[in-house]
Amino acid sequence: MSDSDSEPAGKHRPHTGRRRNDAAHEAILDAAMRLLTTAGGEPVTVDTIAREAGVGKQTIYRWWPTKGAIFLEALTRHARIEVPSPDTGSLPADLEQFLTATFHGANEPATASLLRTLAAEASGNPYVAELLREFTQTRRDALNTILERGQGRGELAADTDLGLMVDQVYGLLWYRLLLGNAPFTPGLAKRLTRTLISGHQ
Amino acid sequence: MSDSDSEPAGKHRPHTGRRRNDAAHEAILDAAMRLLTTAGGEPVTVDTIAREAGVGKQTIYRWWPTKGAIFLEALTRHARIEVPSPDTGSLPADLEQFLTATFHGANEPATASLLRTLAAEASGNPYVAELLREFTQTRRDALNTILERGQGRGELAADTDLGLMVDQVYGLLWYRLLLGNAPFTPGLAKRLTRTLISGHQ
Amino acid sequence: MSDSDSEPAGKHRPHTGRRRNDAAHEAILDAAMRLLTTAGGEPVTVDTIAREAGVGKQTIYRWWPTKGAIFLEALTRHARIEVPSPDTGSLPADLEQFLTATFHGANEPATASLLRTLAAEASGNPYVAELLREFTQTRRDALNTILERGQGRGELAADTDLGLMVDQVYGLLWYRLLLGNAPFTPGLAKRLTRTLISGHQ
Amino acid sequence: MSDSDSEPAGKHRPHTGRRRNDAAHEAILDAAMRLLTTAGGEPVTVDTIAREAGVGKQTIYRWWPTKGAIFLEALTRHARIEVPSPDTGSLPADLEQFLTATFHGANEPATASLLRTLAAEASGNPYVAELLREFTQTRRDALNTILERGQGRGELAADTDLGLMVDQVYGLLWYRLLLGNAPFTPGLAKRLTRTLISGHQ
DNA sequence: TCATAAACGAGACGGTACGTCCGGTCTTCTT
């Protein structure tokens, strides 16, 4: 008694009531991804996700404000295999490694579906757009760090617009992902690396 | 049939039935664009377009198979100010001119809204996706022509992957358009031109 | 042309647009009744009605504000077989005839289901309650007319509370209907007639 | 194990554990009635009752199987002021006394709300319907006893259908309660008494 | 005095129905 009463920092009550069911949480994310990849033509519905996850719709809306938010969390969870931030001492090597990993990830059907769907949800739903922006920002930051290191070593001109380089990378990625006009072939990372670096020296 | 076709002088054809009303046609496209640009948060509905254009819904579906198709025609009409295919004899000059015009167009709020909306419609509607792909292809072809001319003059390496270059341009365009993380500043065309060419020499 | 133009009172436009689909209208009422009678335990859903009627849910909500309103219209349509207002010159004869018809109607499973369901909807939905009140009022009026005639002939005491008599009739009806503790047997009309009249002489 | 199993005389299971909280019990019934009478338009929810009573929902469902059961207990508790079973030796006197008490109870707003709500819950929930039937049965029995006594004294014809008389009383009661078309005025008991008895002599 | 057991407030959960919204089609009358 006196313990809890005297608890000086006693800021927030210890949470009473049933706690969030992590199994349901996971089941929802799993179901969302599974449906995205399996259902080729994909009006993936909230009801569908709920049924597939064996979950009540309310449970979804309790934790995610929007369908897009579900997909985004599925994406971040799926992509937790961290983007590498290689530091070999050589910009071309670092960059190629980064690009290889990035394009490899984008080649996974699940990831590709998620990104496509998220882009669709983001338009027309500012909240999802913001979430997506935050997600991409961490990727942009990682790439930017690599470039800055190279620039520090003189591998890029001092006045190089690093933001432009980053956009060229992710622009290519999203463009091919969304328009689907060309695949991410194995040699692409090396070719893009060469092009970017010699373009910005 | 032959009646209407042979009707060059178009004198007095019995012609029962009303002819296509071009005013309505235009009103629809105008309304679509107006709604896209004005309505900040934009569930631009077909009903809304119809009402705004003072037109029956059926009149819309008589001429366009899908909501996305309306937007696409609005886009092409709006962008009929033809993309230039400059031929100055110098690749850097040609390219910069092309990019300047392209980025200038993308900076118009109406165009930007249209492209964003179309991207959204395209996902989940394969037909619109195809239309959009056709639209972009003409742009890609124009750019490709410029690049081939430069390559013919030795301004690009013989083994340059022109498709990659094109994707780098349009990737940047769509990326900044959709993610909205950076604007199309005046100097961008020149900077990108320099970067691309020296990257692919 | 001139007909409609010359229409002198021509107050309101002649109604443009597609007209209400009477087939759908009927199908909905039919489906509602069919479901009520067949589905023994009957949370008859709006979706169910829509599906059974082969109709979009919106079509239902366009014309009826509430589920209860559907049932009420189904009831009035079903009960249009007018309550008789017999006038034989003898109150006992008139009353017995009226009661026989009334109890006969209440014995139909469809009617009984409708009345039970409506009573349920009426509680908790004031609008339906009002509709139901209006419906019952016409029945009360019919009975009241019969009684007044008898009273005019001296078959009932001049100070008889006719409202009470009416309530005794319909009270019995609804009570047995809702509580279901006793059926409407053939002799009931005659017995109730005798009781009421000798009770109010 | 064998301990508890072998316990054949199973006399007094000691009952360890916290005991039922009567304060909560009462709070729930109070809250239910308060909400029914105050909340004019009344989707009186279980969650609402729980919050109003300062009680967890489980505490409600531990003691009552259904929302309707709560209301029914609230009703019985509220109506424990026992229905009198007067025995003055005169049927008219007994009956008038009984009716006066009954109508008086039905005039209380709380009782009226409870009965209306219970009628609603009973439809669509057979269990509540059964509970309600049991409740009304005790009232019917009381009235029936009075009538039988009178019949024994020759105040009613020997072949009188007592069940019909009872239904006439409770029919009137429920009808006016549910339809609300007429109040329970002070003179009603006397008038109904006279009518019923002279109707069934 | 402590272990066991039940009841408690809180609140998340699965499920079902609700009433609304939109896309694309169909129907009516007018032009």
Next chain:
DNA sequence: AAGAAGACCGGACGTACCGTCTCGTTTATGA
């Protein structure tokens, strides 16, 4: 035949409520 008006089917949306299921806490025994 084409147009404006607007009803239609289908199907997803997000909310509300019911009755169940955990949590951690509190209160009563019996060992």
